Amino acid sequence: MTVTIRQIAEKAGVSRGTVDRVLNGRPGVKPQIRERIMAIAHELNYVPNMAAKALALNKNPVKFGVVMPPKEIAFFGEVRSGITAAAEELKDFGIAVEYRYVDNRRPEEGAAAIGQLIGEGVSGILVSLMDDELIRARINDAAAQGIPVVTFNSDVGESKRVCFVGQDLYRSGQIAAGLMRRMLRGKARVLVLASSMSFQAHRSRVNGFRDVLSGTEMEIVQLIQSYDRYADTHSQVSDALARHTDLDGIYMATGDVAGCLDAVMRAGLGGKLRMVCNDLLPEVEQWLRQGLIDFTIMQNPLRQGYTSLRIMYDLIFSGKRPESEYLYTETSIIIPECLERNP
Amino acid sequence: MTVTIRQIAEKAGVSRGTVDRVLNGRPGVKPQIRERIMAIAHELNYVPNMAAKALALNKNPVKFGVVMPPKEIAFFGEVRSGITAAAEELKDFGIAVEYRYVDNRRPEEGAAAIGQLIGEGVSGILVSLMDDELIRARINDAAAQGIPVVTFNSDVGESKRVCFVGQDLYRSGQIAAGLMRRMLRGKARVLVLASSMSFQAHRSRVNGFRDVLSGTEMEIVQLIQSYDRYADTHSQVSDALARHTDLDGIYMATGDVAGCLDAVMRAGLGGKLRMVCNDLLPEVEQWLRQGLIDFTIMQNPLRQGYTSLRIMYDLIFSGKRPESEYLYTETSIIIPECLERNP
DNA sequence: CTGAAAGCGCTAACAG
DNA sequence: CTGTTAGCGCTTTCAG
Numbered sequence: 051m052t053v054t055i056r057q058i059a060e061k062a063g064v065s066r067g068t069v070d071r072v073l074n075g076r077p078g079v080k081p082q083i084r085e086r087i088m089a090i091a092h093e094l095n096y097v098p099n100m101a102a103k104a105l106a107l108n109k110n111p112v113k114f115g116v117v118m119p120p121k122e123i124a125f126f127g128e129v130r131s132g133i134t135a136a137a138e139e140l141k142d143f144g145i146a147v148e149y150r151y152v153d154n155r156r157p158e159e160g161a162a163a164i165g166q167l168i169g170e171g172v173s174g175i176l177v178s179l180m181d182d183e184l185i186r187a188r189i190n191d192a193a194a195q196g197i198p199v200v201t202f203n204s205d206v207g208e209s210k211r212v213c214f215v216g217q218d219l220y221r222s223g224q225i226a227a228g229l230m231r232r233m234l235r236g237k238a239r240v241l242v243l244a245s246s247m248s249f250q251a252h253r254s255r256v257n258g259f260r261d262v263l264s265g266t267e268m269e270i271v272q273l274i275q276s277y278d279r280y281a282d283t284h285s286q287v288s289d290a291l292a293r294h295t296d297l298d299g300i301y302m303a304t305g306d307v308a309g310c311l312d313a314v315m316r317a318g319l320g321g322k323l324r325m326v327c328n329d330l331l332p333e334v335e336q337w338l339r340q341g342l343i344d345f346t347i348m349q350n351p352l353r354q355g356y357t358s359l360r361i362m363y364d365l366i367f368s369g370k371r372p373e374s375e376y377l378y379t380e381t382s383i384i385i386p387e388c389l390e391r392n393p
Numbered sequence: 394m395t396v397t398i399r400q401i402a403e404k405a406g407v408s409r410g411t412v413d414r415v416l417n418g419r420p421g422v423k424p425q426i427r428e429r430i431m432a433i434a435h436e437l438n439y440v441p442n443m444a445a446k447a448l449a450l451n452k453n454p455v456k457f458g459v460v461m462p463p464k465e466i467a468f469f470g471e472v473r474s475g476i477t478a479a480a481e482e483l484k485d486f487g488i489a490v491e492y493r494y495v496d497n498r499r500p501e502e503g504a505a506a507i508g509q510l511i512g513e514g515v516s517g518i519l520v521s522l523m524d525d526e527l528i529r530a531r532i533n534d535a536a537a538q539g540i541p542v543v544t545f546n547s548d549v550g551e552s553k554r555v556c557f558v559g560q561d562l563y564r565s566g567q568i569a570a571g572l573m574r575r576m577l578r579g580k581a582r583v584l585v586l587a588s589s590m591s592f593q594a595h596r597s598r599v600n601g602f603r604d605v606l607s608g609t610e611m612e613i614v615q616l617i618q619s620y621d622r623y624a625d626t627h628s629q630v631s632d633a634l635a636r637h638t639d640l641d642g643i644y645m646a647t648g649d650v651a652g653c654l655d656a657v658m659r660a661g662l663g664g665k666l667r668m669v670c671n672d673l674l675p676e677v678e679q680w681l682r683q684g685l686i687d688f689t690i691m692q693n694p695l696r697q698g699y700t701s702l703r704i705m706y707d708l709i710f711s712g713k714r715p716e717s718e719y720l721y722t723e724t725s726i727i728i729p730e731c732l733e734r735n736p
Numbered sequence: 737c738t739g740a741a742a743g744c745g746c747t748a749a750c751a752g
Numbered sequence: 753c754t755g756t757t758a759g760c761g762c763t764t765t766c767a768g
Contacts, residue, residue, distance in 0.1 A: 054744095054745055054746085055746065065756070066745090067747085067756075071753095078753055083753090098746080101444045101486055101746095102760090103746055104746090105442075105448050105746075105761065105762090106759080143443070221733065224730040224733060232687050233576060262730060381731075383725070384726075385572065397762085399762095407738075410738070410764085413764085414737095421737055422737070422738080423738090441762080445744090445760070448744045448760085448763095449763040449764080452763090
């Protein structure tokens with residue numbers, strides 16, 4: 051029924067060892083034989099048996115490296131749980147995972163970590179780091195040595211990574227707009243808050259939001275960039291609230307949610323404006339429950355972690371390349387009723 | 394590092410074969426020895442190696458049975474995809490899956506299918522059938538013979554199934570109420586549509602909805618039960634619309650969405666009432682896009698299928714019982730912006 | 737009731 | 753460059 055390496059060997063008139071070499075791209079086989087074996091494998095529709103592979107690899111498991119921000123940051127803790135969940139499932143299947151936690155504000159740290167992992171002979175690397183020249187260079191180094199890299203949660207654009215696993219930011223902007231529309235029917239005026247439009251990643255959400263609203267009577271009265279700084283956010287939002295007294299809602303695409311909310315409260319507008327933000331930081335959960343924020347749009351950090359490791363596993367063990375360069379994890383709409391713990 | 398069956402054997406002064414018998418509850422070992430081996434296994438913290446198990450089982454894989462409505466029903470097609478996805482991942486790990494598609498309106502068919510699978514010697518059964526006495530009896534038969542049963546998507550209450558994998562219906566009702574509140578602030582009057590309140594499953598959603606609204610100024614003006622019949626739904630909703638001219642929204646907990654929507658359209662109220670329903674049938678997708686329905690609350694059929702098979706696998710292969718009797722899959726809030734296929 | 741041995745499909749180390 | 757061999761940890765005969 052299922053075709054094995056041995057059958058290929060017999061049909062090709064060579065030994066299992068040789069077939070193994072060919073199938074795993076190891077050196078030291080005459081090109082002719084190599085081709086013949088490949089042809090036969092193809093013809094017979096050979097699919098390697100994972101269990102057997104795993105068992106044989108048991109002694110020196112394949113090592114994967116992970117470089118990410120410290121797991122103490124709540125969000126990344128979740129991501130890591132996803133990775134460990136996948137690792138747990140695959141524990142018996144010949145893999146080991148090596149984590150490196152780095153300060154994401156210091157690209158040289160991340161780059162160094164990647165370099166180290168390459169040195170240690172890992173077979174693949176998962177990377178969640180800022181989009182920086184140093185990082186990109188190391189990713190390309192790895193790729194050049196045949197070590198696949200998968201970026202997760204935040205992509206490193208233009209690099210030679212195999213794929214990116216994370217949120218579709220543009221879509222999350224679209225969804226935010228859809229929610230606003232459903233709350234504010236017809237003519238309405240909204241404020242948009244972003245940390246900075248100069249990064250592609252930050253722009254995407256705003257673009258998604260804008261594109262959906264462009265077909266409606268709703269209007270974006272102002273776009274605030276406050277670089278994630280509380281004081282900056284607070285003062286800019288306060289100004290905007292004073293200027294646009296007829297405001298109906300605020301979309302916090304990125305940036306400091308606390309600064310924005312405090313400004314709204316101080317202006318005595320708590321609960322009067324429709325507010326949509328992203329992710330589920332503890333403060334946000336509070337505000338959601340209090341009705342100060344209406345919706346938050348969430349990434350699924352757990353699945354981001356889980357998926358990235360599985361992708362890497364499938365890539366290394368079955369040579370299965372991901373279906374697309376961008377693997378978007380679901381983004382979900384959250385209201386407090388989603389969070390209740392029911393009996 | 395990792396402890397093997399052989400180490401246990403050595404420590405106990407018996408052969409690997411005996412240890413295997415004990416660890417897998419096979420008969421034919423003296424109670425004393427059995428206990429001693431168990432003790433040592435415990436002490437050494439033995440965890441079986443899945444890959445090895447799988448490989449050894451390769452010749453006669455463990456068979457799982459699945460009894461469910463025909464996969465031609467869109468929803469169940471999705472569920473099945475989840476099951477096959479899990480089966481695919483586990484293909485090399487010593488399992489095979491046998492499907493039986495039955496007409497869910499005829500419990501005797503389902504019961505017969507379960508009986509057959511038991512006869513064929515499956516090691517576990519996944520069941521998605523109506524909550525009926527015949528089904529319950531067969532599930533209990535299986536359980537009595539030591540064959541674990543997992544129900545998915547729709548539970549069979551009071552049966553000896555190991556656990557249920559599916560949606561938290563009460564919560565989906567809560568979420569619906571939460572969405573209504575966000576669209577209709579303050580005083581508002583809503584209609585609730587259900588197919589029948591005499592089944593626990595159908596009641597749950599309505600209860601969740603009602604419980605959330607009970608703390609607010611919103612009011613349920615009427616609860617319609619129309620038993621999933623189009624004509625019935627259409628006429629009852631039409632009547633209700635005529636009677637309650639100040640209606641603000643409709644929650645379709647279960648029941649015939651088409652009948653309800655047609656009545657609303659005919660009354661000239663298309664787009665004027667806030668509407669929330671469940672699941673994503675093709676018609677619903679249409680109406681969502683047209684703005685006739687505001688939100689739909691979705692189960693994740695794919696994950697329901699995937700999870701049930703994994704649960705069964707873990708149960709059989711590692712003896713790991715699920716954490717709870719109820720394994721709820723995420724329920725997500727859908728607006729058309731969630732469905733756009735972006736470039 | 738228990739032990740010994742063969743084998744699941746693949747890899748790796750050592751010979752040739 | 754290629755073949756041979758000895759496992760990986762567990763299950764499953766077949767003897768005893």
